[in-house]
Amino acid sequence: MTAQFQVTNLNKNFSSPRGDVIALEGVSFVVSQDEFVCIVGPSGCGKSTLLRLIAGLTEPTGGIVNFSGWLSTPRRAMVFQDTGLFAWLNILENVAFGLETQGIAQNERHQRASELIARMGLSDFARHYPYELSGGMRQRVAIARALVTEPDILLMDEPFRTLDAQTRLVLQDELLRLWRERPMMVLFVTHDIEEAILLGNRVLVLSNRPGHILAEIVVPLEQPRNLTGRSHPEIEALRWQIWKMIEPTVQANLKRAPMQ
Amino acid sequence: MNLKNTSWLAPTFFWIGILLIWEWSAHNGGIARLFFPAPSVIVAAFARQTANGELVIALGYTLARLGLGLLLGAIPGLLLGLVMGWSRAVRVVAEPVVAAFHPLPKLALLPLVLVIFGIGEQSKIVMIALAAFFPMLINSMSGVRQIDALTWEVARHYNARGWILLRRVILPGSLPMILAGVKLAVNVALLITVTVEMVTARQGLGATIWLAWQTLRTENLYAALIVIASLGLITNWILERLTARWIPWQSDHMTT
Known part of the structure; x- marks a missing residue:
């Protein structure tokens, strides 16, 4: 089945x-x-x-x-309508958030988040804050944040x-x-x-x-x-x-x- | 600084002009010297009292009281504010008490505090701490409460709990309001420090001002005022810098 x-x-x-x-x-x-x-x-x-x-x-x-x-x-991982990215975390930390709450160590979660950020074509922006990104980029980050938890x-x-x-x-x-x-x-x-x-x-x-x-x-x-x-x-x-x-x-x- | 920018010239000359007129009038009887001593006399008093250490010692007392009072008032205010913002149950219990005490002018409590804690340092510190406590509490509570529903939902969706929830969501989400609260607390604490020193202290900038008034040494009074004004300017400047550094995600701070 x-x-x-x-x-x-x-x-x-x-x-x-x-x-x-x-x-x-x-x-x-x-x-x-x-x-x-x-x-x-x-x-x-x-x-x-x-x-x-x-x-x-x-x-x-x-x-x-x-x-x-x-x-x-x-x-299950959700991508929210208005992204729901945390304004105070940079892109890397935002993407890694779902791993952090699972208790995954910083090295590993940053590595996994970086890989996904690279797949989304956002490597140059890993240290940027959400407000510095366009709407389309922010939504990519939101998708990456959901996908990094391997739902x-x-x-x-x-x-x-x-x-x-x-x-x-x-x-x-x-x-x-x-x-x-x-x-x-x-x-x-x-x-x-x-x-x-x-x-x-x-x-x-x-x-x-x-x-x-x-x-x-x-x-x-x-x-x-x-x-x-x-x-x-x-x-x-x-x-x-x-x-x-x-x-x-x-x-x-x-x-x-x-x-x- | 852009050397070609000359917009500072006009105001500078304007205020130098005012000072010169003040100086000239004081020497020629245009204004009462007792109330408005000439700027040169004030500067001389300031220099003399700085050199003989009077102002420095007074500043030391004021800073020590201000610092201790702030620590004892603002930190509990911050913690209780965060808990009240986070937990509805605590808020329901504590809010009526806060609502009753917050609008009360804290100076009205001075006699009561003097009765309870005596005329010594304790009562002064308690007054300053009381004054700093409430703005800190109110601001950190509102800081947590204005975190939007979507942020909470995202946090819940990813099972954020305990320390991670506090460090990644609650503290940074309320930080702008917390820092605004620190600024309010510092300013009101400075006000209360100087006032309490006028009434009950032998040392400190407030006491210096009061003594200068009682002995009609107005130039000393002005000299102490210069120190207090500078103190206010410097603490506010430091807090502005800290805000810009600690809240890098707010774009209006990115220009500096």
């Missing part, structure tokens, strides 16, 4: 002074080892909540998050959202390369339909509120993918298909007050 990760009938409610908000309702899906799965949905549909539940950063109101077939509990499951919460289109394309390519070099399970949350199709082997379409899975779509593109020279007619069709699914939600969103 291959190692997998399974959520069954997941529910999550938030209490607020104006009553409870059901963020997720009856979410079930399975992801196998080394699969790259994208979760796409309109803003406010509970995508981030879903990821935080899987990361163990918050507890579900109901339902089960289950890891089966692993030798031990799989290591079994990489959780990514709209990591490229704030980047410009060209930088995003480069980082998407890099991410796929890193994933091919060292396969792992990736759960990638995005509101960008095209990004979801280009990156994922499979796309889960989430609707809001309460967030639930509208469809599971297998992307018919072969890996390795070449994102820069792309011209795939099937992408356009898929994009249209997914958009048709979430359009009513987006329309409804525009007519109601935001959650916060």
Whole structure:
């Protein structure tokens, strides 16, 4: 049996002074080892909540998050939306942070962090502070910080959202390369339909509120993918298909007050 | 320094001009010499009292009290502030007491402190420590509390605990506010030191000023003021430098 990760009938409610908000309702899906799965949905549909539940950063109101077939509990590492780099640590120390908390000695953790920083093409910036780097470089550092812990499951919460289109394309390519070099399970949350199709082997379409899975779509593109020279007619069709699914939600969103 | 930059010229000449007018007026009866002795007289008094050691000894007393009071007040303030910022339970218990004592002008406690600790050095140190304690506590507590939610989440995600959490997240995350607290504590402690010395001390810069006033030796009073003002300037300058050195990740400090 291959190692997998399974959520069954997941529910999550938030209490607020104006009553409870059901963020997720009856979410079930399975992801196998080394699969790259994208979760796409309109803003406010509970995508981030879903990821935080899987990361163990918050507890579900109901339902089960289950890891089966692993030798031990799989290591999960999250890449946060706004990087969450520590402003007061230089790049090397930021990347090594996840190793430091595991009690790994400075020599080893700096060596491992340096290797990953080199793979991300940031060796010249190891001693710089985050504010000295561009947005794209900072997001690379955030990815390196997650990867250095050698996770079994990489959780990514709209990591490229704030980047410009060209930088995003480069980082998407890099991410796929890193994933091919060292396969792992990736759960990638995005509101960008095209990004979801280009990156994922499979796309889960989430609707809001309460967030639930509208469809599971297998992307018919072969890996390795070449994102820069792309011209795939099937992408356009898929994009249209997914958009048709979430359009009513987006329309409804525009007519109601935001959650916060 | 850029030698071609002449922007310092105008203000320098302006203030030299003011001093010259002051000097001239003092000698020609334009202003009351008793209140505003001529700058040359003040400088002479300053030089004389520095040479005979009076000012140096007074400065020594003031610095010793200031330093000891700061250590005894600011360090507990820092520690309690960090704990209160970190732990909600401690904050809930301690906050009402802090809220009640913090706005109280600490000088109002002087008679009580004198009754409890006597007229000697102890009561002076206690007053200075009290004054330094609260700004340090408030700032380090707010320093921890303003660390943003994402930072805490990242720390939790990577299982940061204990010493690593303190050293890598809590201390550096609150350091800018802690250093601002140190600055506040030093300034208010200096204020209290001089005041308490005026009222209860025979030595120290505050006592020097008070004695000069009582004997109407205003030039001595001004000489002591020069020392106190310099003390304030120098400590603030040192703290600015330390802030720039210890918080290299704040870009506005990178220009120096």
